Amino acid sequence: MSRSIRHCLSSPCSTDSPMNEDNPSYYLENVRIVDPGNSVSSGNALIRNGRIEALGIIDPAQVDSCERIDGQGRLLTPGLIDVHTHGILQYLYTTSRQDFLLACSELGQFGTTTILPTIVPQVEPGWFEQLSEIADAIPEVTSVNVPGLHLEGPFLAIKGSAAPTLPGDLKLLDEIIAACRGRMSAMSVSPETPNIIPVIDRLFENGTKVFLTHTRASPEQTEAAIEAGATHATHFYDVFYAPDEKDPGVRPVGAVESILADQRVSVDFICDGIHVHPTAIRAAIAAKGSRKVCLITDAVIGAGLPPDIYDTPWGFQIRVKEGDAPRHATNGTLSGSGLTMDEGMRNLLKWIDRPEHEIWGMGSTNPARMLELADTGAMKAGASADLVLWDFDLRVSHTWVNGRLSFQRE
Structure with missing residues (x-):
């Protein structure tokens, strides 16, 4: 028995409201931030206007209007x-x-x-x-x-x-x-x-x-x-x-x-x-x-x-x-x-x-x-907010593309 390749997958993804916002902002707290080629460190990340605005210790006043996500110590990577x-x-x-x-x-x-x-x-x-x-x-x-x-x-x-x-x-x-x-x-x-x-x-x-x-x-x-x-x-x-x-x-x-x-x-x-x-x-x-x-x-x-x-x-x-x-x-x-x-x-x-x-x-x-893609694939303030938050078993939890949520596991 074969399956038609057109109707075979029920994806666990949800890409609703954040993708429809003009300039969504996210505050990711308690994550392990992977800076490829340099380090893995614990901290927080602020996404605003499609960019990584800040990493590490972030002033709470900066994040009042953001959607908050508790990373629970999970990996955040480019x-x-x-x-x-x-x-x-x-x-x-x-x-x-x-x-x-x-x-x-x-x-x-x-x-x-x-x-x-x-x-x-x-x-x-x-x-x-x-x-x-x-x-x-x-x-x-x-x-x-x-x-x-x-x-x-x-x-x-x-x-x-x-x-x-x-x-x-x-x-x-x-x-x-x-x-x-x-x-x-x-x-x-x-x-x-x-x-x-x-x-x-x-x-x-x-x-x-x-x-x-x-x-x-x-x-x-x-x-x-x-x-x-x-x-x-x-x-x-x-x-x-x-x-x-x-x-x-x-x-x-x-x-x-x-x-x-x-x-x-x-x-x-x-x-x-x-x-x-x-x-x-x-x-x-x-x-x-x-x-x-x-x-x-x-x-x-x-x-x-x-x-x-x-x-x-x-x-x-x-x-x-x-x-x-x-x-x-x-x-x-x-x-x-x-x-x-x-x-x-x-x-x-x-x-x-x-x-x-x-x-x-x-x-x-x-x-x-x-x-030679400038500001892509980087984990630094000012870089494009193309990011992935991983579950502890290294399955994808959230994906952002230019600061917009393209995937969230249900």
Whole structure:
């Protein structure tokens, strides 16, 4: 028996009155404040006019008109930032404008406050119009920050699940940039793709971040892409192959080693324990330091859904099972990632033996720094009030986006 993916989830969220107020203010007392990369300290937080107005000891006169929430000693962290996500629950960002907006509205329950909706280019009739429709919908989103889109392709050397493999083409790139309406934040490319350096140059000129992925590149090809302006590697280790062996017993060195050795490049991982072993994450932290490592979901349909079999738009069913990624219901092959950002954070806190504040940075401050998002992912007075209050079992209790309550667990 399968469930229609359209009518499968009763969400425990409530997003009523505070989201309808013009300038809601909140006083969070008795919380453990996580300042990623710096400290975890007990105190209070004041949210006003979409910003963190004060942290620590706060004058009671400042909070008379605020809604008070007793944190009871629970964690307050910056909101989570997902730079590689294709969808959530029953929605893909690319299915329709309505599904894009509905997907965005569901992210607060997972502690996600900023995303780069990730689109796999198809470069076929009607696709550019579809891309523009999604880009045009971004200003309508209020439940999560959307700085821009992430294009996974089309200039990739290895196909992966659905991405096309095309050589670098400046004319095609300019058409994609135009279709994004000035809202393309990142593009993922392969270092060994023919004619990729002019593409990276053009993206750099456009202010678009260049991610590396889907590759079997040599060190020379990888280093050339980095010199041209690539600064990040996405779903690191996944679809990152070693070059072909030249001499028996001599391990080939390729993109993975070149990226680990270069401090200019940050990396992100699908932290579900299925796509990447925790040892790989620990190795990257050892090579780069925790500030250069980010959490992503690479989520597709099925992420956040309860265990069951579901219909999909792809013409086959998927099986969602606790502790596993979505799989083809018939042949058992992986069908993308079912990770949510809150689950990824819980995994990292179990796997990584580093100070707690450093680990929280992998889901917030680090991606914000990589994307150069000012005042996002920060725990300081004046920063955007993108915050998550966690229950003691590290489930999301409350999520704020620009000071507005996007989720409250009932």
